[in-house]
Amino acid sequence: MKNICFFLYDLKMGGAEKVIVNLANHLAKKGYDVSLLTVNDGNDLEDLINPDVKVETLGKDRIISSLPRLIYFLRKNHFNYFVPNVWPITIISFVVRIISRKTQMVFIEHCDLTAEFSNRNFFFKLFQNISIFIFYRLAHKVITVSGGVKDDLLIKGVPRNKLEVIYNPRLSINNNDPKDPIDIDKWVNSPEKKIICVGELKKNKNFSNLIKAIGILHNKYKIKSKVLILGDGVERDLLENLIEKEDLNDHIFLPGWVKSPIPFLEMADLFVLSSDYEGFGVVIAEALSTGLNVVSTDCKSGPREILNDGELGTLCEVDNPGDLAEGIYKSLENPKDKEILLRRAEDFSMDNIGKQYEKIFT
Secondary structure, X not given: OOEEEEEEOOEOOOHXXXXXXXXXXXXXXXXXXXXXXXXXXOEOOHHHOOOOOEEEEOOOOOXXXXXXXXXXXXXXXXXXXXXXXXXXXXXXXXXXHHHOOOXXXXXXXXXXXXXXXXXXXXXXXXXXXXXXXXXXXXXXXXXXXXXXXXXXXXXXXXXXXXXXXXXXXXXXXXXXXXXXXXXHHHHHOOOOEEEEEEOOOOHHHOHHHHHHHHHHHHHHOOOOEEEEEEOOOXXXXXHHHHXXXXXXXXXXXXXXXXXXXXXXXXXXXXXXXXXXXXXXXXXXHHHHOOOOOEEEEOOOOHHHHHOHHHOOOEEEOOOOHHHHHHXXXXXXXXXXXXXXXXXXXXXXXXHXXXXXXXXXXX
């Protein structure tokens, strides 16, 4: 039985975290001995983890301060595969090559690092690029969740023969009850066009772009809609203020996370992703799995790949509310064929993606 340990910062409500939990569950069902190791003990996903998956934490807040405990953990445990997720978790994992020469080290990079850290200073970017150039060469394999993420690592000097693209599997569950089920009822029972979005309320998701686009949709294109944004995060107050400023309180609702977005995706007329950047964009794959039409910003990496360069959905300029509003209008007026979207979604099923990871762990 192969022993696999996935290493990540925590198990909070994030896309990468949910992907790894789903992957760990899948591999455990296939008979692998699977562990989840975290730097921090934060865990919002406990109820979703297969009982056969072992969960351990180093109990630290800072990645660098976890290094002594990581060394102790690796000396105490043996793994066939050690799988760190996301820089800089990946770079401190170099100790695996020192402590356990027989352990295969497989990195998973979920982010377009250049886009995600574009606002950081020169010295931060220099350190990041040098650390990737040095330490990613120590990995036996580097998996990227999209071709765009792969291209970014190639630019940073990761050898091409170490890189392999494996898309993220579809997800279908979150782990919180909505804060305001009344808002959900308003959306469900509305006769207007139903638009849905899913994601953490944080800067790079750029829900401000969406809110402004909905105002343009109503005023310029004369299409009234109800918009459900499933998620929560640090920008909630900012977004609520913008909704009020745009006079859209009766049209845009922020009920928080729900246990599963799938029932709401099935009721919607359109899914919209308004991000500035995405490593992959698994919520698009979720939307396609219900046959739902998609409008997305063309934010590099995943969305363009998932939607086959716009053949299977509408791609719009990043941070351009006017273009996003036009894309929403056109998609509502000329929807794509549902069966084609459903077929594309099968490419991102857990069974399909799981088999690709099983080939890595053999």
